[in-house]
Amino acid sequence: MKRIKLAPPGPEFSRMVYGTWRIFDTKPTAQEINRRLHTCLELGITTIDTAEIYGLYEVEEVLGTALALSPGLRDKFELVTKAGIYVPCSHHPACRTAHYNATGPQLLKSLESSLRLLGTDHVELFLAHRPDWLTRADDTAAGLNEMLRTGKIRVAGVSNYSVSQLDLLNAHMEQPLVTNQIEFHLLHPEPINDGTLNQCEKLGVRPMAWSPLAGGRIFDPANPAAPRLAAAAKSMAARYNGATLEQLAYAWILAHPSHPLPVIGTNKLERLQSAAQADAIVLEREDWYALWEAAQGRKIP
Template identity: 35%
Template sequence: MLEQENNRLTISRSHTLGTDLSVGALAYGCWRLAGTGVDEAAVKIGTALDAGMTLIDTADIYGGSGPDGFGEAEALLGDVLAANPTLRGRMVLATKGGIVRGLPYNSTKDYLIRACEASLKRLKTDVIDLYQIHRPDLLTGHDEVADALLALQYQGKIREIGVSNHTPDQSRALETHLGFPVASQQPEFSALEISPLFDGVLDHAMATGARILAWSPLAGGGLLSDAAEATGKAKAVITVLDRLANAYGTDRTAVALAFLLAHPSGVIPIIGTQTPARITAATAAFDVPLTRRDWYDILEASRGARMP
């Protein structure tokens, strides 16, 4: 029993981000937000904030897939903020730039400055709390990207600087030119996509203090399929998640999120559901008494092999 208690993993409910921002340990993502009215979107944002998801993550590219989709999710969030003036003060607002449909990436100084200014306009706010490079632009030098981000920070348009989908080497190269570590790194990370545990992304974050924002923490819904219909790796992972959910009287979603929350780097899963009741339900993850053995059971199911 004592052994079991000792092996229970710690899950924090809040973290610091960058110099002095405080954020809840679950964030809310706006990738799927576009396409509804302002009132409906406001309910989702309000529900997330009430549930302690104070970091709200969006990107300029989020919206419908057509040529007019660019900026839609930011514009809708901006309309929500304009209609509900108290909301902005309750959130740490994060967005991203650098993806251009058809290009596919542009992180030149001129482009990033224009993209950030356009995001500010759509979001109807004076400052972006966390500005992230969405994906690395392999054709722009890290010195130029840093130059753009430092200029935006100096002008007071952004507070903290983050990256997304960067390798540890790409983050390090950018950090050399920034002169300080990025505040956050956003990789795809879930019980089905465990690469960040082994590719150095989490280790680099633990070395610098960067916060990990885990995108698609439920594998975009891939972890939620019917256990009987799942195959291969998904079936193996779902089987373990369901066993633990039954043992702890909770649901599969909570266990899948707890797997991420329990990592010592202080991972912040970005919740993506558009269903208000599911937003609130995600907080059950904080109460899952996951043990060291449970955590490795999930990992080994995802790897398809025991740890050596």
């Protein structure tokens, strides 16, 4: 697995990241998650993406327990967490309505909770999970700057921010933001043309691409793009050592010149292994466009 610097000063992450949003789908024990973490390391995937809200605020604790099962394991990973989304549930009994809160004090409080649950004194990267429409950028930045000053996070970034929202927040940061984690995949290519990926390229920061397989929709027979993508993948597989649609979908993201880091979401070890091989695939230009056409169901303009 290749490695890549998220921004010129770092940090360095694995080219593909393991995401923990769906980790409870198969109800794994901490031991099983611990085994999955070891598999990640064997594959060279050293960056783990999580968030305060995952598993309705319960994933970080299980991840922390799984990390603690092997002494020294935490230090082999770069941990990414995010905060700022609050929904009514037993962990937020006073919450009436789902809402965003990216005020500095709230983000600081959430980070403290994440560090405690993950069993660590710092994370490598902290992201404001969603832009909060009711918070001034200087307020969010004050929280992120405080995290950076105390060393509880090494670098800060955002997720799901528009180009202008990222610019505005950056203007208040003491250290520039290092990423925008966004939805980017064959069924959601919009970041190519809405300025999001161009902004990352211009700033010299790497985007992180969530739901790289469209949450599994690229395989869903009910999705009209799925058979077209399957046929396109089959037609080009021989040029890439028999690569599967799954691997070509990752390679399609990796090929974009802004150098996105796909965040893998599978719970299956064999799919994790096959995903990790995708970073060696260099898609030919015409195949990249052929996959775009198959996904969109139309010719390029």
